[in-house]
Amino acid sequence: MVDDHPVVLAGLKALVGADPDFTIVGEARDGRTALHLAMQLAPNVVVLDISLPEMNGIELAAALRTERPDCRVLVLTVHEERAYLRQLLELGVGGYLLKRSAADELPRAIRAVAAGGTYLDPAIAGKVVGDLGRGRSQSQPGESVELSDRETDVLRMVASGHSNKAISGRLNISVKTVETYKARAMEKLGFHSRVELVRYAADQGWLRE
Numbered sequence: 001m002v003d004d005h006p007v008v009l010a011g012l013k014a015l016v017g018a019d020p021d022f023t024i025v026g027e028a029r030d031g032r033t034a035l036h037l038a039m040q041l042a043p044n045v046v047v048l049d050i051s052l053p054e055m056n057g058i059e060l061a062a063a064l065r066t067e068r069p070d071c072r073v074l075v076l077t078v079h080e081e082r083a084y085l086r087q088l089l090e091l092g093v094g095g096y097l098l099k100r101s102a103a104d105e106l107p108r109a110i111r112a113v114a115a116g117g118t119y120l121d122p123a124i125a126g127k128v129v130g131d132l133g134r135g136r137s138q139s140q141p142g143e144s145v146e147l148s149d150r151e152t153d154v155l156r157m158v159a160s161g162h163s164n165k166a167i168s169g170r171l172n173i174s175v176k177t178v179e180t181y182k183a184r185a186m187e188k189l190g191f192h193s194r195v196e197l198v199r200y201a202a203d204q205g206w207l208r209e
Contacts, residue, residue, distance in 0.1 A: 001027045002034040002048040002060070003076075012047070012076070012102065019107050031055025035063050038071060045094075045114050047106075050077045050084060058084070061091045072161070074113045076102060085124055089195045094161050095119035117160045120202065151185040158182055159201035 001016065001024055003009040009027060016022050025041045028034035032054040038046055046064060050057035061073050074095040075088055085096055094113035097105055098121045105121070112119040147155065150171075157167045164182070168175045191197050 002029070002031070002046065002052065002057075004029045004049065004052050008099075012106070015103065015106055016047075016110070022107070022110065029053075031057065031060040031063075034060055035067065038064060038068050042068070043071060045072045045074055045110055047074045047076050047110065050075060050079050058087055058091070061088060061093055065091055072113045072116070074109055074119070076106070080123065086195050089198050090193060092161075092194065096124055097121045098123060113161075116162050116166060118198065118201075120198075147185050147188060151181050151188070154178055154181040155185045155197070156201065156206050159197050159206055 001009060001012055003012060006029070009029065013024055013027065017024055025043050026037040028037055029052075031048075031052040034046065034048065034052070035055065046060075048057050048060055052060065055063070057075060057077070061075070064071050064073055072094040073092075074097060075093055076097050076099060077084070078099050080098060088096060094116075095109050095118065097109045097119065101121050101123070109119040109121075153171060154167055157170065162170070164175050164178045167178045171178070186192075186197070189196075189200065191200065
């Protein structure tokens with residue numbers, strides 16, 4: 001659990017600690033300490049704020065992606081700006097939850113992220129879908145494209161945060177085959193980034209599922 005406000009951190013710890021499914025293995029009030037603890041403690045999920053001293057949440061998420069790629073990240077923040085969401089989705093974070101929703105949604109978000117899925121705060125998910133809907137044209141990527149059942153299965157799991165290895169095990173196909181289906185589907189849809197894929201997944205209702 002990472003937040004620079006002691007009162008907020010205490011509240012989050014109480015909320016998460018009350019759930020018997022979770023064990024809090026460490027806490028930090030700045031990004032650099034959080035990275036150090038993550039390297040030592042190897043948590044399954046790191047819940048972090050964007051506004052942190054020493055190393056901000058975006059920098060911390062990037063560092064965790066490099067240093068602890070097996071660790072899932074859930075961003076818990078007051079920031080609703082799409083620019084933050086876009087940056088963090090590009091970094092592969094597993095979830096983005098607003099602090100005003102934490103009391104009702106934090107345990108659910110942690111479970112989704114820990115299971116390898118993607119969790120977006122309903123208010124943020126609405127913006128993602130809204131972005132996709134605005135300015136559509138006949139050449140809009142992802143529109144009127146037919147994917148095979150297997151391409152859809154692979155892309156749905158990629159959008160939900162599963163690794164190629166995990167998808168390989170779930171679908172009983174090789175990692176190379178997973179990569180082929182993923183590349184073919186992304187090419188058909190005209191997508192070049194994870195942000196485009198997550199927007200499409202949100203529009204299709206995959207993230208809700």
